[in-house]
Amino acid sequence: MSIQRVMVIGAGQMGSGIAQVCAMSGYDVTLHDLKEEFVEKGLNGIKKQLQRQVDKERITETDMDRFLRQVQASTELSNAKDADIIIEAAVENMDIKKQLFVQLDQFAPDHAILATNTSSLPITEIAAVTKRPEQVIGMHFMNPVPVMKLVEIIRGLATTDETFNTVKEMAESLKKTAVEVNDFPGFVSNRILMPMINEAIYTVFEGVASPEDVDEVMKLGMNHPMGPLTLADFIGLDTCLSIMETLHEGFGDDKYRPCPLLRKYVKAGWLGKKAGRGFYNYS
């Protein structure tokens, strides 16, 4: 199947990044969110990123204008009727994703693939609410999408080879490397990354070291580009907590219990960089 028209659901940090790389690779993109102001915010983020590329003389003003013209705004899910693939990147919440997939299944044309950028939730369970589980798949981009090379691709129980191959080819057309992994909680990336971040939060919670010192140890001692607490703020503490809860519930193993300090920060609305406050202050 050939893909030309992409709809991205959720204009947050991941959705806007996915829309940007799709537009830059020549796809027609519809960027959807609940309210116009959220879509505007996403579009402004894309504009800012592209302007940086122009400033660095990597693309021309004309390229930038062309890429921006390729992204249409949407607040109506019925716009899915024009899509060849829908990539869902709304919040990491199973109920919200299931509601979205029920509606997308109704609006999208029969041939369309329904992909989710979920970080950890079972693809098979999301697919089961649709009448086309063979065309449902996990397409897990990494943050920041324009920079990171990896896309984890996850088949649900019923996903066909045709759906898998189409999505793999699309990921490669975005100049990403696709790695197939099985449908287990957190897949590979977050099964390994998130317990490290959770342990870093425990290290602060238990008074072993400050967030700055934990990050310094991991940056200078392990050559990580960002310390784990900076990275947690960058990902979003709400997303980190949801992933830990999925791992904890999915494996039934206490080694994945979310740190109480992580819960407290999320309850306080300290969601990290996007909220202006997390382990660090961004205002």
Ligand SMILES: CC(=O)CC(=O)SCCNC(=O)CCNC(=O)[C@H](O)C(C)(C)COP(=O)(O)OP(=O)(O)OC[C@H]1O[C@@H](n2cnc3c(N)ncnc32)[C@H](O)[C@@H]1OP(=O)(O)O
């Ligand atoms: C939670 C999940 O489900 C899965 C995940 O995504 S987990 C998160 C995975 N991501 C990571 O682990 C990121 C770790 N951090 C990094 O790799 C780096 O710190 C970083 C790439 C984000 C920034 O790199 P840096 O060297 O510290 O900063 P900087 O020099 O400003 O940026 C490097 C490049 O990235 C670009 N960049 C930085 N932030 C960006 C952003 N938010 N969006 C787009 N581009 C960005 C810069 O423009 C720059 O590009 P060029 O080299 O082409 O000029």
Ligand SMILES: NC(=O)C1=CN([C@@H]2O[C@H](COP(=O)(O)OP(=O)(O)OC[C@H]3O[C@@H](n4cnc5c(N)ncnc54)[C@H](OP(=O)(O)O)[C@@H]3O)[C@@H](O)[C@H]2O)C=CC1
């Ligand atoms: N952050 C990360 O590093 C990564 C995240 N992911 C996954 O990507 C997804 C999105 O994460 P991220 O972009 O960080 O989150 P953000 O919070 O930045 O963005 C989520 C966006 O989705 C919107 N939204 C919420 N509910 C709906 C809905 N029913 N319909 C349409 N839009 C909706 C939100 O609107 P509102 O503000 O009103 O809630 C918000 O604009 C999650 O599943 C996450 O796990 C995957 C890889 C990395």
